[in-house]
Amino acid sequence: MEIPHVLPVLLFGSDEKLPAPYGLLSAVLHAHSGVRYLILIGLIAAVFLAFNAMRKDQAWDGSPKRLGRLAMILADIQLLMGIFLWVYFIYLNTGLKMKRLKDMLGMQEVRFMAVEHAVMMFIAIVLIHIGYIRAKKAPSVRQANKSQFLFYLIALIMILVAIPWPFYGHMGRGWF
Ligand code: HEM
Secondary structure, three states, rough: OOOOOOOOOOOOOOOOOOOOHHHHHHHHHHHHHHHHHHHHHHHHHHHHHHHHHHHOOOOOOOOOHHHHHHHHOOOOOHHHHHHHHHHHHHHHHOOHHHHHHHHOOHHHHHHHHHHHHHHHHHHHHHHHHHHHHHHHHOOOOHHHHHHHHHHHHHHHHHHHHHHOOOOHHOOOOOOO
């Protein structure tokens, strides 16, 4: 099967046959790319609402919690799509051969997606979960809001840095 050129990095240097229908890979990649904006909006809102509630000593159980949960669910969906893309990325680029894995990791733009992007995003999503669970178990309203505010803010910064923005030069991807 002829591999289309639309998935430049996913198929980077690959001479493997596609192990999944091309349409599925393309759909997941586009969804993964678009969901970033929903996550960013959700995280900014969750951070802002928690900060506001913390300052005014308001309950975490209302809108901060709702937005915190929404951002967490979006991040989990993104993680699932990311794992799917990652498995195919590694498979297609290495054919599961050590030598090709080493060659691949020598290329900065490929390493950025396969290692830096995946690991930083994974840690950010874990932080979101920790922030939410800590908020849920917090002994006071202030501590609940503070926990969501701090953990979500750190996750937001990590996600902003690890997104392959178009202005990252050869490591970047499109806006959508
Ligand atoms: C909040 C979390 C995440 C965000 C916002 C995010 C965002 C993005 C964006 C914007 C792209 C570029 C898509 C395009 O080329 O149009 C991308 C690609 C990719 N992501 Fe993520 N990602 C996240 C989490 C993850 C995780 C956890 C993994 C791995 C476990 C992962 C694996 C990948 C891979 C392998 C690609 C490369 C696809 C390719 O261009 O060939 N992502 N991600």
